[in-house]
Amino acid sequence: xxxxxYNFTSxxxxxxxxxxxxxxxxxxxxxEMVIIGVLVLMFYAVVGLFLVYAERKVCxxxxxxxxxxxxxxxxxxxxxxxxxKLLFVELIPIKNADGFLFNLAPFIVIIAGFMAIxxxxxxxxxxxxxxxxxxxxxxxVSSMGVIGVLLAGWSSNNKYSLIGAMxxxxxxxxxxxxxxxxxxxxxxxxxxxxxSVIVEAQRDGWFIFKGHIPAFIAFxxxxxxxxxxxxxxxxxxxxxESELTAGYHTEYSGIKFAFFFLAEYMNMFIVAxxxxxxxxxxxxxxxxxxxxxxxxxxxxxxxxxxYIGKTFFVIFLMMWFKWTFPRLRIDQLLTLEWKYLLxxxxxxxxxxxxxxxxxWHF
Numbered sequence: 001x002x003x004x005x006y007n008f009t010s011x012x013x014x015x016x017x018x019x020x021x022x023x024x025x026x027x028x029x030x031x032e033m034v035i036i037g038v039l040v041l042m043f044y045a046v047v048g049l050f051l052v053y054a055e056r057k058v059c060x061x062x063x064x065x066x067x068x069x070x071x072x073x074x075x076x077x078x079x080x081x082x083x084x085k086l087l088f089v090e091l092i093p094i095k096n097a098d099g100f101l102f103n104l105a106p107f108i109v110i111i112a113g114f115m116a117i118x119x120x121x122x123x124x125x126x127x128x129x130x131x132x133x134x135x136x137x138x139x140x141v142s143s144m145g146v147i148g149v150l151l152a153g154w155s156s157n158n159k160y161s162l163i164g165a166m167x168x169x170x171x172x173x174x175x176x177x178x179x180x181x182x183x184x185x186x187x188x189x190x191x192x193x194x195x196s197v198i199v200e201a202q203r204d205g206w207f208i209f210k211g212h213i214p215a216f217i218a219f220x221x222x223x224x225x226x227x228x229x230x231x232x233x234x235x236x237x238x239x240x241e242s243e244l245t246a247g248y249h250t251e252y253s254g255i256k257f258a259f260f261f262l263a264e265y266m267n268m269f270i271v272a273x274x275x276x277x278x279x280x281x282x283x284x285x286x287x288x289x290x291x292x293x294x295x296x297x298x299x300x301x302x303x304x305x306x307y308i309g310k311t312f313f314v315i316f317l318m319m320w321f322k323w324t325f326p327r328l329r330i331d332q333l334l335t336l337e338w339k340y341l342l343x344x345x346x347x348x349x350x351x352x353x354x355x356x357x358x359x360w361h362f
Contacts, residue, residue: 006303009125036128040114044266051265052079054312055319062323086261089254094156097251101155106252106259108148113266115141120273121195123283123303134195135183138274139176145267146172149238152260153248164247167330168231168238174337178225179271181345185218185352186211186278199282206281212360214352219279221341221348223317226271228333230264233322237330268318269311276310283307 019028053068053076060067068075094102116138118128131137146169153165189211190198201207207215228235239247249260276282283303287295328336 007124012125040117040128047269048262048265049079049083051269058316058319059323086254086258091254091256094251096157098155101151105148105152105155106256108151109145109263110259112141112145113263113270116270119195120277121199121282122307130196132194135187135193139180139183142270143176149248156251158251161248161250164238168248171235171237171333172229174334175225175228178221178337178341178345179229181349182218182222182225183278185214185349188352188356189215195277199277199284202281202284204287208279211352212355214348214355217348221345222275225341227318227321230267230271232268232318234325234327235333236327237333268315272311272314275314276307280310
């Protein structure tokens with residue numbers, strides 16, 4: 001296939017063999033970990049800053065405004081200016097707060113995001129770790145972020161923070177069920193939990209098309225549930241300004257607040273990446289069966305461009321949700337999950353299992 005020219009496997013193997021020739025196995029492994037860690041850290045920071053800018057521009061577009069337009073061309077340096085401001089804002093100590101847990105909470109939220117993003121395949125051969133339980137790993141480590149949220153709310157010694165954290169905990173734990181079942185629906189279709197295998201299985205068609213109606217239903221449920229799991233509107237009850245000021249991070253300032261702020265956007269990027277990988281073929285190009293010329297043109301678009309394009313398409317949908325629908329009440333939010341999404345998901349899994357068993361899929 002033409003897009004195999006973009007295979008990064010040989011490049012990463014060359015780096016690995018070069019380091020092995022120059023160092024002992026221990027220092028080789030340590031060097032590779034440092035390189036990957038630095039690259040993920042840089043990617044995390046750049047994407048986080050860009051998403052804040054994109055959110056403001058999308059919000060402005062939805063509300064017929066301009067958005068950032070002063071700092072830099074089209075306001076592109078506005079988020080960098082905000083970051084510099086947050087770095088120099090005084091860290092205010094909170095009286096009677098649990099100092100250790102209060103300072104630990106934002107790091108737990110950030111670390112959970114780092115661990116999740118490590119398993120995502122950005123292109124052919126371009127991922128930090130490719131384990132055979134990739135889907136289970138991503139679900140497991142992304143669930144750790146709620147621990148940081150609960151710690152932040154409880155340790156702040158603030159009733160508003162505690163209520164926001166409890167809301168967030170109930171919300172995230174509830175909607176994790178629908179996220180997991182939506183992913184299991186596609187795992188049944190793919191026959192594997194390894195993300196690279198799932199992407200490869202979509203070489204001749206994306207699962208959202210190959211899996212018939214159950215795959216499309218799973219995609220819609222995943223989109224709704226992951227939006228709720230990342231505490232984004234219209235499911236942002238944990239940060240309801242009219243009720244709880246800023247929710248669980250009310251007492252945070254400076255760089256600690258920036259960690260929570262950045263983690264929210266990176267969590268959105270992670271769930272969008274998972275949606276793009278599982279449902280939309282990851283870095284695989286778009287092919288239409290008999291259209292050979294069209295398929296060859298699609299093949300020459302780099303895989304990383306396909307992956308980024310699909311991911312930002314899902315992110316745009318999530319931003320569209322936020323600036324279109326009004327905020328739900330907490331009882332409506334939990335009713336949506338337990339009375340509607342979860343039963344639909346359970347039936348959908350059974351239907352997909354039946355289709356796969358009978359071979360009634362593309």
